[in-house]
Amino acid sequence: MDDSSAELPVCLAGVQAAARRISQHAHITPVLTCGTLSRLSGLSLHFKAEIFQRGGAFKxxxxxxxxxxxxxxxxxxxxxxxxxxxxxxxxxxxxxxxxxxxxxxxxxxxxxxxxxxxxxxxxxxxxxxxxxxxxxxxxxxxxxxxxxxxVPPYNHRDVIAGQGTIALEFLQQVPGLEAIIVPVSGGGMISGIAVAAKALKPGIKIIAAEPTGRNGAADVAACKAAGELVQLPKPTTICDGLEARLGSLTWRCVQELVDDVITISEEEVVAAMQLVMERMKVVVEPSGAAGVAAALSPQLLRRHPELTHVGVVLCGGNIDIEGRVPGFWSKWLLE
Amino acid sequence: MDDSSAELPVCLAGVQAAARRISQHAHITPVLTCGTLSRLSGLSLHFKAEIFQRGGAFKxxxxxxxxxxxxxxxxxxxxxxxxxxxxxxxxxxxxxxxxxxxxxxxxxxxxxxxxxxxxxxxxxxxxxxxxxxxxxxxxxxxxxxxxxxxVPPYNHRDVIAGQGTIALEFLQQVPGLEAIIVPVSGGGMISGIAVAAKALKPGIKIIAAEPTGRNGAADVAACKAAGELVQLPKPTTICDGLEARLGSLTWRCVQELVDDVITISEEEVVAAMQLVMERMKVVVEPSGAAGVAAALSPQLLRRHPELTHVGVVLCGGNIDIEGRVPGFWSKWLLE
CATH class of the missing domain: 3.40.50.1100 (Rossmann fold)
Known part of the structure; x- marks a missing residue:
């Protein structure tokens, strides 16, 4: 069976039904902009702030x-x-x-x-x-x-459809988006966003942001290059929300609808976190900064020089500062 | 001369003129809410996010x-x-x-x-x-x-009028506000906000949030208690934006229009910073968290038990994490 001709697990109507179903409970998250980050990227960046979603993440x-x-x-x-x-x-x-x-x-x-x-x-x-x-x-x-x-974390049509509601809001808030950069792990979020965004605006590019981790394990990039769902060792990355692997359903969406994968290093993720917190004044977890790191990567404009208006999903803000830097808060009390 | 009968340095019309003058340049900042912080305070809190103002602060x-x-x-x-x-x-x-x-x-x-x-x-x-x-x-x-x-930092009518534009926006965004809590230092922000808010809604309470610092130097509380502009030693506080003293013009506004002063400890300021960053997912500097600390202080409901809808100004987000905790960002890269 040719995977690429297999029916996708979710369609636009499914995402729209999800939007109606969750509308009483989920927040419509705001879109932020930041002059400094746009200048650094050479683009006009629009940030979908899922850090303000209930529970602090798109999940x-x-x-x-x-x-x-x-x-x-x-x-x-x-x-x-x-x-x-x-x-x-x-x-x-x-x-x-x-x-x-x-x-x-x-x-x-x-x-x-x-x-x-x-x-x-x-x-x-x-x-x-x-x-x-x-x-x-x-x-x-x-x-x-x-x-x-x-309730599976990503490889299920209802989960994919729910995450896809991000795209419905994003394109209503910024109709001129030419691309959306989405951090990828199990692929639920990028699958839902790709299905909905490409149905509404066929020319839009969907770009995955994937950390290579300390062991250089970028499985989405490897799968796309191989044209099949290859099994790689679990990545080791500070993006603790991005350690999952694509599933059977999400791979079908990624294979058919995702245009490119930008890989990013651990250092790029930390630099993006710092910029977001110091310049945009919002808190992102490492996984949440992965899309920003991709937007700032020279790979992006080299491979997509035509882009101007680019959306980035700030997908989560549940940072454990005290866990990473013990005594952090008490240090503010000392001279 | 009786200070309390002296004319105030700014009137509502002056603040409205400032709003027209800066409208092409300044952001209308959003109002945030946070279920956790409202629950902790026992109030319905509304946060005016001046952290998103240009330059990262209301200034x-x-x-x-x-x-x-x-x-x-x-x-x-x-x-x-x-x-x-x-x-x-x-x-x-x-x-x-x-x-x-x-x-x-x-x-x-x-x-x-x-x-x-x-x-x-x-x-x-x-x-x-x-x-x-x-x-x-x-x-x-x-x-x-x-x-x-x-261009003086606070003790000038044009500066006071400019800061007062916060109140015009805040009352338009949340007409039901019963009080606004404002961090106080030189008093420019609280003076402008008090003039504008009380002109638009005479019953609204304007409450100062003042850190006592490590040397217990709360000068606004002392001035209000004494009924005159007393000179106290410079405070030592992590709220490095709140180390100034009231000036001649701002004292007139504070004396006539500020209803109460909530004093807060250094520990309360740090706890408020942590809550804002972990639960609201926005970055505040210590001075910017002072109003949140006051909103969470038991002093507030003890002295103003009738309050429900309370506004808090998140006045600045220019935090120097690396300066306070050297090596903070590189710690994210280590296992």
Whole structure:
């Protein structure tokens, strides 16, 4: 079977249905601009501030769409997921809003700040060993006991459709966008955005921002170059939200709709974080700065010299400053 | 002469004129909300995000109004000011926009990041000894040589009127505000806001947020208690934007129009910074977090139990993270 001719898992109507479904719960996030960053990039940059989304990241859109798409009967049995990051908090929050039970399995290396976020939405995390097998086994156990529905982090049509609502808003807010740069991990966000944006504006370019990490493992770039879903070792990157791998459904979207992949180093990600915090005055987590790093990369204009108005998704702002630099806050009190 | 009956230096019409004068240059800053901070305070909080103002702080409003109020003849000779902080950058930027020369005197202890901000608006700072006498002497020298107009940081009607434009926007954006909390230093911002807000909505409360600093020097609270402009030693506080003292004009406004002063500790300021950055996802400098600290202080509801909708000015976001915690950014690169 030729993958490229396979039907895409989501269409524009699905994204529009997601937008209606989540409209009572999700924020329409603002678009920011910054003269300094535009000058540095040589472009006119427009930043979609998903850092202001509920839960502090875009993940709420997909989780909310998935959970509100459940039938009453399914929903009554609750939901379960595993996550070391923003998806777990997003599922907990969306379940709280629907008034159904949620279970969130977290690996033992999950930072306290992420566990606290899950707890703040009324869910006590279930801790398991830090392997994918242990995470899946813990979820299966919950499902066997309760019949809870599993909410996957990215490789599911309802999740992809939810994340795609970013593009509907972005193109309404900035109709002149010629390209959208999207950080990529499991590919849920870029798949949804690509489906919706290209349906509304066929000429728009969708560009993935992918950290190479310390082990140089850029799997999206490798898959695109190979023309197939290649398996690479897990990346090691400060972009802790970008350590997943493309799934079967998201790869289909990426293969067909993503125009280019800009790879970025760890140093470029940190420089982008610093610029965003010092010049735009907003907080981004490393994964959230990956798109900014790509916008500032010379690769972008070399390969797409025709671009002027470029959108960048600031996809998450859940930074753990104290975890990275212990004593950071108390240092402000000393002379 | 009875100070309290003396005419105020600025009236609503003056603030409205300032709003027209700066409208081509200054941003109308957004109002943010945050469920967590509202819950913690027991209030419905509305944050006026002057961190997104040009130059990263409210200071641009007053500097812009002052510089664009000059006659062509005055303006042609340029402007001069002294500042260790946001006012210097604001004057440099406003002068650049009017196309006139600016001189900015900075004390020798001014951090490199603040000097870089002034340079980014085309002005090379003039460095002097870190005393008020040396700063004033350096300005006088520039004035004697060029006839440049001095742009004072707060104790001037055009500056006060410019800062007051915050209140015009804030009450249009959130008409239901019952109080506005304003960090106070020299008093230019709170004076302008008090004049405009009370003219538009006489029942509104204007509340000063004042750090006690490490030496417990809260001069606005002391002046209000004494009913006169008392001279106190310079405060020592991490709120480096709040180390000035009330002037003759701003004291008149504070004495007549400011309803209360909430004093806050250094620890409360740092806790507020952390909450704003972690939960609201925006960057504030310590001075910019002072109003948030006051909103979270139990003093507020104890003394004003009737309040529900409270505005807080996030007045500046020019944080020098690397200066306070050397190596901060490189720490993101290490495992």
């Amino acid at each position: 709420f859109r997909g989780a909310c769409n998935s959970i509100f798409a459940l039938s009453e009967e399914e929903a009554a049995k609750g939901v379960v997921t595993h996550s070391s990051g923003n998806h777990g908090a997003a599922v907990a929050l969306a379940a709280q809003l629907r008034g159904i039970p949620a279970s969130v399995v977290v690996p033992a290396n999950t930072p306290q700040i992420k566990r606290a976020a899950i707890r703040s939405y009324g869910v006590e995390p279930i801790v398991c060993e830090a392997t994918i097998d242990a995470r899946e086994a813990a979820c299966a156990q919950v499902q066997a006991a309760s019949g809870a529905a599993f | 641009f409003r007053g500097a812009c109004n002052s510089i664009f109020a000059l006659s062509e003849e005055e303006a042609a000779k340029g402007v001069v000011t002294h500042s260790s902080g946001n006012h210097g950058a604001a004057v440099a930027l406003a002068a650049q926009l009017r196309g006139i020369p600016a001189s900015v005197v900075v004390p020798a202890n001014t951090p490199q990041i603040k000097r870089a901000a002034i340079r980014s608006y085309g002005v090379e700072p003039i460095v002097c000894e870190a005393t008020i006498d040396a700063r004033e002497a350096a300005c006088a020298q520039v004035q004697a040589a060029s006839g440049a107009a001095f």
